[in-house]
Amino acid sequence: MERIKLLKEVRAMKKLTLLGLGSIFLLAGSSKAGPLIDFEASIGAIQQKPRGYVSYEAESDNDRIDVKNDARLGDKTKPWAKFKLEHPIPVIPNIKLAYMPMKFDGSGVLTRDINWGGRTYQANADFNLSVKLDRVDTTLYYNFPFIKTATAGKLDVEFGLNVRTIMFDGKLSGIEKVTGQSISESKSITLPIPMGHLAAEIRPISQVSLVGELNYISYSKNTYYDYATGLRLNSHGLLRTPLKPFVEVGYRYEKLKIDEQDVKTDLKVKGLYGLVGVRF
Incomplete structure (x- = not known):
């Protein structure tokens, strides 16, 4: 029953x-x-060019692996999907969702002994490094009151809280110094990171707008921020349909300096992006 x-x-x-x-x-x-509910959905591609270092259970700075000079991690182009909903209820925040996968693989020859995950990797031996930093953004935000109305829709400013959930996975394969055997050690952590969020759209004319956003947090030994700025071409006023397509191109920069659960990173990822989407 x-x-x-x-x-x-x-x-x-x-x-x-x-x-x-x-x-x-x-x-x-x-x-x-x-006028009651506005949706926006977009999808596209983004360049990801990594720089910096990563380490796991490092005993000294010597155990940091430079992702470009040591591991030669290659640049990637990955998808980027975004969704946005706005409503007229003043107390309840609007919401934005975004998903961006991020994964780099590289290899090289160690120029020194490296401690990773409690084991020593032998110098002058081949190694492979894989770093994954997939993320999901959940942003709750408000529009600054009266700005959009006062500027006749030419300026819109948003502020709120973005919770970025990062699925980190770092894996190092190489030769153990003590035994001379092939070894592989990995570390996976999921980090929900709350960040302050600020975004703006400047629309001098109906069909063209400048967009930008910033997410930022700094605490203890961690500093994490990213910003994106772009040019958007809108179909507003050109099509008499509920769906209003747009195209956006721009540049994004991200800095991820974390010290969590024996994982230390100081990474910079930057690149151009392009999105196509609709408002309705």
């Missing part, structure tokens, strides 16, 4: 969820609902 009751409750929840989603998209597609 309990199982039957649980199945009925699950079915009821599914129906309510589908009904709610259907109502939201119906409102979003309605011309009357335009």
Whole structure:
């Protein structure tokens, strides 16, 4: 009986969820609902050029692995997806979601002995390094009151809190100094990092706007920030449809200096990006 009751409750929840989603998209597609709920979705690609170092259970600065000079980590181009929802309720924050995978692989020959994960890797031997830094952004924000209205829509400023969840994985393979055997040590951690968030859009004319955002936090031995700035071409006023496509190109810079759970990094990742999306 309990199982039957649980199945009925699950079915009821599914129906309510589908009904709610259907109502939201119906409102979003309605011309009357335009001032009430605004959606924005975009997807594209971003260059990721890493610089800096990474270490795990390092005993000294000598155990830091330079990702470019030692491991020769190559530049990557990865997808970047973003979603944004704004509503007119003053107390409840608006929300932005974003996902960006980040993974680098490289190899080289160690010029010195390296301590990684409690084991000593032999100098003058081949090694491979893999670093993954996938992240999910969940941003709760508000629009500065009256600015958009006072500027007739030419300026919009947002402020709030961004929680960036980083899925870190660092793996080093090489030759152990003591035994001369091939070894591999890895470390995985998930870090939810709260960051202050500030964003702005300047639209001198309806079809062109300058966009930018900044996320920042500094505490203890950790400093983490990123900024992005871009040029957006809008179809506003050109198409008489609820969907308003746009194209955005720009530049993004990220600095990740962390000291958590025996993992130390001081990484910089930068590159150009391009996005296509719609507002509705």
